[in-house]
Amino acid sequence: GAVVSQHPSRVICKSGTSVKIECRSLDFQATTMFWYRQFPKQSLMLMATSNEGSKATYEQGVEKDKFLINHASLTLSTLTVTSAHPEDSSFYICSASGYRVGDEQYFGPGTRLTVT
């Protein structure tokens, strides 16, 4: 199947700083990418939908000014956590899909963010 990478896999930052997470589709073009957050022993919760060349769509309760998403090309989406706080510590996972509704989605390996 298709491969999605994320970088970094793990990051520790201090409260108040910003962190950027990259999500890349390595062998296919992804018109749409998704960002999820997973807290310990919970399921994945959709944060936002990222469409190439347009503004991201955020789920209710997700602060768009705090979680900045940029989908500048068909193979790269970035999530920037601005002014991070300890409660932002979580596992962030991206996924990517192709052009058609109902296409299989491929997930990255995740980024574990710890804010101290």
Added chain:
Amino acid sequence: GIQVEQSPPDLILQEGANSTLRCNFSDSVNNLQWFHQNPWGQLINLFYIPSGTKQNGRLSATTVATERYSLLYISSSQTTDSGVYFCAVESNQAGTALIFGKGTTLSVSS
């Protein structure tokens, strides 16, 4: 929005036993996928199965879209099967994102 319910929430098995995990969803779907999340958090894509039946080794899955459920069968379970199994669906309501159930935590002991 669409509701995705998985059962059972927890399952404890002896090595060699068989099991069935269930996923119910509340609306018609364009896509349904089963995942196994390993201890490092990586989601392993088991099946892309919006309808029908598929098999891959000891695992098989069936989705009956008209009745809004999917089943994941694990035969001759091994300790390496332990982990969390998620069902996720894409519905017309939610755009093209996958909406996840809460998962089934499987523990297989030797």
